[in-house]
Amino acid sequence: MRFKIQLVFVLIMTIFIHSCDKPTEPPKYNQPQKLKLYINEFMASNKTTIADEKGQYDDWVELYNGEDTTINLNQFYLTDDFLKKNKWRMPSISIQPKRWILVWCDEDSSQGLLHANFKLSAAGEQLGIFSEDGKVIDTITYGPQKTDTSYGRFPDGAEFWKFMIPTPNNTNK
């Protein structure tokens, strides 16, 4: 009888200790889905690939909407410095589902809404999209770049990055 009681006690303690060991994770269904807005492709050294509205071969970043719904960019910031998450507030322009948009990185906002206030360093640097409250939407830290070769995700929105034949405003190849 005493043995049985001891056994039950040990069992209860084992279950208790085991349940204490488990890290407390929020239930899966409760986790917010990350917004599928991506830095999809960029060119930090553009000599002949594509010119902006003023005929200038400036740096560019292609964003991609991987969602099934339209995303308005006006609630997000684009930056080349993770310490300045709100460097450039994006304009009130929408990206259709599974489509792209080009942002010129030419430090010349007088040329249009999609002209950021920074350029890209071909030697390598950071690029990030942040929300109004500073949450990470997407980031990349890249190394040295090649002229007229872009660097992008393949396929669109994927984890994998590679140097590629440029496809501004189109699906990555």
Ligand SMILES: [Ca+2]
């Ligand atoms: Ca320009």
Ligand SMILES: [Ca+2]
């Ligand atoms: Ca592309």
